[in-house]
Amino acid sequence: QKEVEQDPGPLSVPEGAIVSLNCTYSNSAFQYFMWYRQYSRKGPELLMYTYSSGNKEDGRFTAQVDKSSKYISLFIRDSQPSDSATYLCAGGTGANNLFFGTGTRLTVIP
Amino acid sequence: DAGVIQSPRHEVTEMGQEVTLRCKPISGHDYLFWYRQTMMRGLELLIYFNNNVPIDDSGMPEDRFSAKMPNASFSTLKIQPSEPRDSAVYFCASHSTGELFFGEGSRLTVL
Numbered sequence: 001q002k003e004v005e006q007d008p009g010p011l012s013v014p015e016g017a018i019v020s021l022n023c024t025y026s027n028s029a030f031q032y033f034m035w036y037r038q039y040s041r042k043g044p045e046l047l048m049y050t051y052s053s054g055n056k057e058d059g060r061f062t063a064q065v066d067k068s069s070k071y072i073s074l075f076i077r078d079s080q081p082s083d084s085a086t087y088l089c090a091g092g093t094g095a096n097n098l099f100f101g102t103g104t105r106l107t108v109i110p
Numbered sequence: 111d112a113g114v115i116q117s118p119r120h121e122v123t124e125m126g127q128e129v130t131l132r133c134k135p136i137s138g139h140d141y142l143f144w145y146r147q148t149m150m151r152g153l154e155l156l157i158y159f160n161n162n163v164p165i166d167d168s169g170m171p172e173d174r175f176s177a178k179m180p181n182a183s184f185s186t187l188k189i190q191p192s193e194p195r196d197s198a199v200y201f202c203a204s205h206s207t208g209e210l211f212f213g214e215g216s217r218l219t220v221l
Contacts, residue, residue: 098210
């Protein structure tokens with residue numbers, strides 16, 4: 001079993017839709033949870049970072065961690081074509097010990 | 111800052127050949143990481159350095175892979191001999207305060 005599991009999609013939504021991306025993890029010691037966005041042929045870039053449980057909001061993006069169920073979520077409101085990318089979730093005990101999901105490819109259709 | 115710089119961006123080689131991938135981390139970052147990304151397995155950590163010293167190489171698949179960091183501004187990942195199953199995108203990343211910054215990757219194809 002991988003440390004972090006992610007539905008690979010692909011996911012296709014119309015512009016303006018709310019997008020929900022989800023991951024599960026297996027190690028209860030994980031405290032750091034991150035979402036990276038990766039455009040085609042580019043390196044991943046940090047989108048959201050959450051420590052322990054709870055929600056974190058940044059503009060149209062909300063990251064949510066439920067440690068009781070080992071569930072990580074990213075919500076995108078009012079999705080835009082520029083949000084089309086692959087989204088990688090990651091969890092770990094620190095930046096030096098991160099485990100990544102395989103990524104979910106999202107397409108937002110104008 | 112120019113960000114993490116990797117070269118080459120693309121490499122096509124034949125099985126058995128030596129491959130060397132290069133990375134220049136962001137200036138001032140004291141951690142450097144090498145990751146491999148494939149469709150099936152996603153992003154996997156191969157090795158990371160702290161202050162030029164290898165800390166954890168447990169992700170290096172086998173003895174054919176080696177990594178060095180001779181100074182704070184340069185690292186190499188070498189595969190010798192290369193095999194078709196090594197085909198992947200190899201990313202270098204660096205950080206100093208916890209946020210990983212990735213390069214644009216080196217796409218390796220071994221025929």
